[in-house]
Amino acid sequence: MAEKQKTHRQPKLSRPTTIRDIAAHTGVAVMTVSRVINESGYVSQEMREKVLKAVQELNYHPNGLARGLKRRRTQAIGILVPDIANPFAAELVGGIQEVLSARGYSSFISTSDRSTTREEAGLRALFDHRADGAIVATRETKAGNDFLLGLLNYDLQIVVVGRELNHPRVDRVTADHFKGGYDVTEHLIKMGHRRIAFVGVSAPNGAGLHRYRGYVEALRANGIPFDEKLVVGPKVDAGPGFSTQDDGYEGAKRILSAKSRPTAIFARNDFTAMGAMYAIRDAGLAIPDDIAVAGFDNVPLSAYTAPPLTTVAQRTVLQGREAALLLLDRIDGNRQRERRNICLDCELIVRQSTIKDIARTD
Amino acid sequence: MAEKQKTHRQPKLSRPTTIRDIAAHTGVAVMTVSRVINESGYVSQEMREKVLKAVQELNYHPNGLARGLKRRRTQAIGILVPDIANPFAAELVGGIQEVLSARGYSSFISTSDRSTTREEAGLRALFDHRADGAIVATRETKAGNDFLLGLLNYDLQIVVVGRELNHPRVDRVTADHFKGGYDVTEHLIKMGHRRIAFVGVSAPNGAGLHRYRGYVEALRANGIPFDEKLVVGPKVDAGPGFSTQDDGYEGAKRILSAKSRPTAIFARNDFTAMGAMYAIRDAGLAIPDDIAVAGFDNVPLSAYTAPPLTTVAQRTVLQGREAALLLLDRIDGNRQRERRNICLDCELIVRQSTIKDIARTD
DNA sequence: TTGAAAGCGCTAACAC
DNA sequence: GTGTTAGCGCTTTCAA
Numbered sequence: 195m196a197e198k199q200k201t202h203r204q205p206k207l208s209r210p211t212t213i214r215d216i217a218a219h220t221g222v223a224v225m226t227v228s229r230v231i232n233e234s235g236y237v238s239q240e241m242r243e244k245v246l247k248a249v250q251e252l253n254y255h256p257n258g259l260a261r262g263l264k265r266r267r268t269q270a271i272g273i274l275v276p277d278i279a280n281p282f283a284a285e286l287v288g289g290i291q292e293v294l295s296a297r298g299y300s301s302f303i304s305t306s307d308r309s310t311t312r313e314e315a316g317l318r319a320l321f322d323h324r325a326d327g328a329i330v331a332t333r334e335t336k337a338g339n340d341f342l343l344g345l346l347n348y349d350l351q352i353v354v355v356g357r358e359l360n361h362p363r364v365d366r367v368t369a370d371h372f373k374g375g376y377d378v379t380e381h382l383i384k385m386g387h388r389r390i391a392f393v394g395v396s397a398p399n400g401a402g403l404h405r406y407r408g409y410v411e412a413l414r415a416n417g418i419p420f421d422e423k424l425v426v427g428p429k430v431d432a433g434p435g436f437s438t439q440d441d442g443y444e445g446a447k448r449i450l451s452a453k454s455r456p457t458a459i460f461a462r463n464d465f466t467a468m469g470a471m472y473a474i475r476d477a478g479l480a481i482p483d484d485i486a487v488a489g490f491d492n493v494p495l496s497a498y499t500a501p502p503l504t505t506v507a508q509r510t511v512l513q514g515r516e517a518a519l520l521l522l523d524r525i526d527g528n529r530q531r532e533r534r535n536i537c538l539d540c541e542l543i544v545r546q547s548t549i550k551d552i553a554r555t556d
Numbered sequence: 557m558a559e560k561q562k563t564h565r566q567p568k569l570s571r572p573t574t575i576r577d578i579a580a581h582t583g584v585a586v587m588t589v590s591r592v593i594n595e596s597g598y599v600s601q602e603m604r605e606k607v608l609k610a611v612q613e614l615n616y617h618p619n620g621l622a623r624g625l626k627r628r629r630t631q632a633i634g635i636l637v638p639d640i641a642n643p644f645a646a647e648l649v650g651g652i653q654e655v656l657s658a659r660g661y662s663s664f665i666s667t668s669d670r671s672t673t674r675e676e677a678g679l680r681a682l683f684d685h686r687a688d689g690a691i692v693a694t695r696e697t698k699a700g701n702d703f704l705l706g707l708l709n710y711d712l713q714i715v716v717v718g719r720e721l722n723h724p725r726v727d728r729v730t731a732d733h734f735k736g737g738y739d740v741t742e743h744l745i746k747m748g749h750r751r752i753a754f755v756g757v758s759a760p761n762g763a764g765l766h767r768y769r770g771y772v773e774a775l776r777a778n779g780i781p782f783d784e785k786l787v788v789g790p791k792v793d794a795g796p797g798f799s800t801q802d803d804g805y806e807g808a809k810r811i812l813s814a815k816s817r818p819t820a821i822f823a824r825n826d827f828t829a830m831g832a833m834y835a836i837r838d839a840g841l842a843i844p845d846d847i848a849v850a851g852f853d854n855v856p857l858s859a860y861t862a863p864p865l866t867t868v869a870q871r872t873v874l875q876g877r878e879a880a881l882l883l884l885d886r887i888d889g890n891r892q893r894e895r896r897n898i899c900l901d902c903e904l905i906v907r908q909s910t911i912k913d914i915a916r917t918d
Numbered sequence: 919t920t921g922a923a924a925g926c927g928c929t930a931a932c933a934c
Numbered sequence: 935g936t937g938t939t940a941g942c943g944c945t946t947t948c949a950a
Binding site: 574575576586587590591594596618619621622623624625626627 | 926927928929930
């Protein structure tokens with residue numbers, strides 16, 4: 195039976211098979227089919243097999259819209275990242291999807307691209323399509339926070355990564371950026387530096403940037419006076435939100451032409467650091483002999499710069515996994531439990547960009 | 557009836573407002589509300605205002621699931637990229653979203669991460685949630701192609717970017733990688749090189765990689781014999797699919813230790829090139845004096861390497877825009893029109909990594 | 919163990 | 935201009 199292969203050539207745009215097609219094809223009730231595909235309730239072995247066979251043959255896949263509408267669950271979650279061209283986002287997403295897909299959830303990524311409007315549009319779309327939850331790793335903004343809090347009045351679970359959102363039902367995962375910033379600064383101090391610049395945020399905007407606060411604190415703890423002139427933000431200061439290689443180049447350039455220049459630069463992230471390194475070479479100075487450079491994030495490329503870049507690794511994949519687990523726990527399990535906060539250690543990765551006494555091929 | 561507002565304080569997890577709440581609240585028919593929010597059909601000014609007011613007050617947003625189920629249109633499209641940590645993907649997505657969001661479509665990103673399983677899962681999720689279309693920029697695989705072709709039997713529109721998919725209703729956008737590869741190779745030849753290596757694909761796997769074929773053809777056209785020993789793929793050859801900085805490092809290393817080493821390296825992409833540059837420095841050689849290096853893609857960082865990297869720019873944002881336009885044209889308009897193929901020019905960007913006679917600060 | 923009925927939230931098609 | 939009816943594809947509830 196079922197010589198379906200007789201179709202003349204390409205079937206011209208079939209409508210997707212529905213549960214009723216399966217029911218009709220097997221002669222059982224729609225409900226029985228539903229029970230089979232959901233493995234819920236009792237179905238005799240015989241019927242089950244018949245149904246499964248038809249599901250195969252007719253290539254049936256449940257319509258997620260109908261299912262979601264009825265169940266009030268879509269088994270889909272949204273991931274909101276600031277920016278896609280970013281190893282951090284990639285690893286985070288990797289960790290998240292690893293956990294989610296194992297549990298039968300699909301996930302969709304949305305970017306904010308540094309725009310609150312875009313971020314809201316992304317969240318709105320997620321919400322309107324009734325995602326069961328969202329993992330939000332965008333930078334904090336007032337508008338963004340308000341919007342997220344608004345969504346929380348409804349049945350959307352949220353976990354934030356690397357940022358805050360003050361709400362009793364929002365879990366949080368982050369790396370200890372403060373400690374990372376502290377450690378890398380202290381490393382520079384141990385290497386004998388006392389004029390250490392921070393490139394990537396302006397001092398007034400730094401409060402929300404933990405790695406910067408770690409820098410400030412490390413200076414203080416080591417008795418080095420804080421010098422605001424050694425802190426440079428991007429030309430167009432996007433608040434605590436962002437910093438690129440261009441910003442690093444431009445910021446370092448400014449700081450190098452200042453009266454008394456630093457002997458070390460701690461850049462907000464590895465890309466900023468790479469821009470700064472370029473500015474340093476541009477000025478005819480050597481790294482690390484004239485100026486040491488450190489970054490943050492340990493992006494894969496940081497091992498390949500000239501010289502390789504000292505940086506701070508955060509366990510990004512793990513953050514993704516943890517965030518996904520927290521989210522699933524709330525969705526599938528206890529929606530009312532107390533908020534949880536996971537903070538992972540960072541690791542200082544010392545490379546040649548801050549070490550003078552290692553022989554360099556250069 | 558319907559004194560729903562009696563809830564004591566913070567509505568403890570309100571259910572989202574539905575169209576019926578609005579109807580009840582304003583005393584009009586559900587259908588009238590629908591007409592107002594969709595701006596379809598005739599509604600008197602008076603009613604319209606009343607409804608809009610209630611929509612505001614009750615913070616109503618249509619349920620995308622219900623709407624999609626009924627309309628058979630979700631106004632959502634999926635973007636499938638191989639890998640997220642990639643300026644190419646970022647720019648592509650930027651271009652796509654720019655067009656889509658202006659037309660009221662939301663878009664969701666999915667990654668294949670070099671895994672056919674993952675790619676299928678992403679497409680399956682897209683399809684099950686009834687996305688109206690997909691823009692697919694993953695690398696070609698047999699399994700992937702089959703899966704895509706299967707989906708095309710149903711009502712999912714597909715546009716591919718930077719790859720092929722042979723189907724009469726699938727449009728395609730790409731950059732002219734062949735010409736780009738040809739141009740950069742010819743540039744190296746003009747700079748006096750005759751032993752030019754290609755790093756990033758093994759010769760047997762190169763057929764699907766147009767930029768590599770451009771390289772081969774440029775050699776031929778200039779009377780330079782092709783030497784298979786000068787072509788190195790990644791250690792674990794993932795077919796035409798991928799190449800990282802690690803691959804570049806490792807591949808260049810191999811080629812540099814060969815008996816007669818090349819005087820120039822054309823790397824499959826900028827990251828591969830950066831890895832190769834590192835290997836060259838590692839070997840105590842100078843760029844470009846001992847070995848010239850060129851990449852492909854013009855990622856933002858390529859301007860910041862030491863020395864800055866000669867590369868080929870493809871207009872990625874534009875590719876995204878064009879792809880989105882083609883997709884919308886099919887979804888909203890003519891689903892049966894002939895397939896369209898847009899091929900954009902690449903641009904050679906010459907920087908110091910291939911030019912000896914420019915003074916370098918190094 | 920199976921099935922029938924009702925309805926999730928919305929809109930197309932048709933009355934009025 | 936506005937309202938009513940029916941139904942998208944599925945699952946929950948209840949009856950058999």
